[in-house]
Amino acid sequence: MAAKTIISRPIYGTLSPQPGKHHLFVADAEGALAIVDMAKTAPPGFFDGAEIVFIPGPDGKYVEALEALKSAQLHVAPSFASLLPRLKQTLTNAHMGLRLYLAGTEGLIGQAMQVALEAGIDHTSMQTEHRGSLARRMQCVHCKGITENVTTQPATCAHCGLLLLVRDHYSRRLAAFQGVCINAEDRSEIPPVEEAFP
Amino acid sequence: MGITFRKETFRDDFTFKNSPEHIRRFPFPFHEDAYMYAVNIEPHVVGPKGSVLENLIDVDEHYVAEMQDRALVLAEDPLRCQSLPHMTLAGWDLLELLMEQQALGYPEHFTLTRDGDRWRWINRPLGIDDTFTFGDTSTLPYGPMEYITRQSQGDFCILDQRDGNLWMDAGMVTTQADWSLDFDIGMNFFEWHAPVPLAHEKGIFVRALKFLTNIQQGKPARRLNWTMTINPRLDTSPENYHKWGPDRATVTPENVGDKVHLRVELQSFWRLPRSNGIVFPIRCYLIKMDELVTQPKWARRLHRVIRDLPEELATYKGLTRYRPTLVEWLSKLDNGSATSPGFGPD
Numbered sequence: 001m002a003a004k005t006i007i008s009r010p011i012y013g014t015l016s017p018q019p020g021k022h023h024l025f026v027a028d029a030e031g032a033l034a035i036v037d038m039a040k041t042a043p044p045g046f047f048d049g050a051e052i053v054f055i056p057g058p059d060g061k062y063v064e065a066l067e068a069l070k071s072a073q074l075h076v077a078p079s080f081a082s083l084l085p086r087l088k089q090t091l092t093n094a095h096m097g098l099r100l101y102l103a104g105t106e107g108l109i110g111q112a113m114q115v116a117l118e119a120g121i122d123h124t125s126m127q128t129e130h131r132g133s134l135a136r137r138m139q140c141v142h143c144k145g146i147t148e149n150v151t152t153q154p155a156t157c158a159h160c161g162l163l164l165l166v167r168d169h170y171s172r173r174l175a176a177f178q179g180v181c182i183n184a185e186d187r188s189e190i191p192p193v194e195e196a197f198p
Numbered sequence: 199m200g201i202t203f204r205k206e207t208f209r210d211d212f213t214f215k216n217s218p219e220h221i222r223r224f225p226f227p228f229h230e231d232a233y234m235y236a237v238n239i240e241p242h243v244v245g246p247k248g249s250v251l252e253n254l255i256d257v258d259e260h261y262v263a264e265m266q267d268r269a270l271v272l273a274e275d276p277l278r279c280q281s282l283p284h285m286t287l288a289g290w291d292l293l294e295l296l297m298e299q300q301a302l303g304y305p306e307h308f309t310l311t312r313d314g315d316r317w318r319w320i321n322r323p324l325g326i327d328d329t330f331t332f333g334d335t336s337t338l339p340y341g342p343m344e345y346i347t348r349q350s351q352g353d354f355c356i357l358d359q360r361d362g363n364l365w366m367d368a369g370m371v372t373t374q375a376d377w378s379l380d381f382d383i384g385m386n387f388f389e390w391h392a393p394v395p396l397a398h399e400k401g402i403f404v405r406a407l408k409f410l411t412n413i414q415q416g417k418p419a420r421r422l423n424w425t426m427t428i429n430p431r432l433d434t435s436p437e438n439y440h441k442w443g444p445d446r447a448t449v450t451p452e453n454v455g456d457k458v459h460l461r462v463e464l465q466s467f468w469r470l471p472r473s474n475g476i477v478f479p480i481r482c483y484l485i486k487m488d489e490l491v492t493q494p495k496w497a498r499r500l501h502r503v504i505r506d507l508p509e510e511l512a513t514y515k516g517l518t519r520y521r522p523t524l525v526e527w528l529s530k531l532d533n534g535s536a537t538s539p540g541f542g543p544d
Binding site: 006007008009139141142144162167168169171172173174178180181184185186187 | 277378380381382383384385388389390391392393398436437438439440443444446447519
């Protein structure tokens with residue numbers, strides 16, 4: 001986690017079983033382990049009313065660990081983009097009282113939260129747990145393009161090519177950190193690029 | 199009588215200037231020879247004749263040029279004006295407030311006549327004469343907030359009040375000091391102020407929020423804020439930072455007086471009657487150093503403020519690159535003599 005933080009930067013917790021009958025889990029990569037760990041404290045029958053949607057990392061791990069939870073539904077998706085139509089449908093048709101659990105990378109948590117916010121779910125009612133990569137989703141304030149999986153500071157905008165300072169300032173609506181040109185005042189200044197969000 | 203509106207620009211050839219009367223009325227923001235954050239909020243009541251507080255919504259000689267600059271910004275970047283779907287009623291509240299205040303303060307320039315919901319708005323400086331149905335968006339060429347804020351100086355943020363917090367859910371922001379409406383829209387009071395240094399630790403925002411959520415209808419409040427801008431550029435948005443940022447490297451001892459501007463925001467806060475939202479006009483006033491130092495008290499005081507500004511604030515306000523040059527230039531106008539209390543010139 002970032003050593004020094006600001007108020008708009010999201011704070012993640014630890015998943016814990018919430019009361020209720022309907023539970024929706026959205027996770028990627030190591031986020032599966034947050035669900036597995038939570039399951040150890042879940043009451044019997046908890047996963048009978050649970051749906052898990054999971055995007056495995058590049059190594060394809062943890063699918064079996066989730067299968068072992070015997071949730072009512074387990075859907076494995078190749079990417080967030082491929083998951084999006086299904087997630088929107090599920091959230092739009094959700095019963096009052098659906099409990100939402102988001103676990104994994106910040107990019108996954110942020111984008112799933114964005115869809116849930118649009119469906120009218122209050123962000124404070126969602127359980128979140130950060131696991132795995134610290135890579136950031138970044139919006140370039142200049143061209144408005146989103147760059148996924150930013151691991152360096154500064155980082156180059158994948159759209160307009162400006163070298164951007166990745167700020168801690170975060171928008172839930174955009175599910176992105178803000179990127180601002182780092183050498184706007186003198187473009188000949190090229191600060192060293194460091195691996196800041198591994 | 200009436201105001202003589204200047205023909206001037208805030209970009210390219212930068213012909214913006216203040217007349218001598220407008221220099222005297224400039225809202226100089228320092229009441230003493232030092233600056234630190236404070237919850238400097240006070241009732242927004244009418245002030246002395248000839249000051250920027252003579253009317254609660256101030257219209258000045260830059261009105262027409264500022265509205266032209268706003269239209270240019272919006273044509274380039276329509277995201278500077280946004281309103282979340284639940285904010286339309288608040289937009290009508292704002293339209294009413296600005297039409298009433300401008301017509302009240304400047305009857306020679308603006309006229310509002312009402313026949314039930316049928317309203318007629320005449321804006322002579324901009325050549326507008328529109329009749330519309332209050333509350334019916336289809337009778338205006340834009341949404342109500344955009345319509346009226348294309349005709350009103352200053353940026354406008356409309357805040358929704360719920361859950362004991364204020365939410366930045368609509369705005370017209372084209373003359374901002376480096377913050378992005380497009381990024382911050384939908385955030386609560388603490389979130390959109392998150393990047394401001396030092397003030398959170400001092401509890402400034404907790405107290406300010408408490409004050410603002412208690413603002414009552416008909417009892418607006420105000421505060422001043424300030425920064426500095428190189429060239430009289432209204433649009434110092436983060437969106438265009440890569441375009442105006444290089445200006446900061448152009449300050450030399452020879453051009454300080456012409457290039458460096460004090461930028462003061464007169465922020466006011468008004469409860470809106472139908473939506474229970476709060477509108478937060480952020481009115482920007484610019485003055486170049488050559489104009490400011492025609493008032494010797496302001497020259498001495500500004501020298502001391504800028505020289506002694508804590509480093510974090512100087513960095514946040516973007517002064518770092520040219521502060522030494524500016525302080526050196528101002529120091530020659532500071533003979534060390536005392537300054538009188540209060541904001542005004544001697």
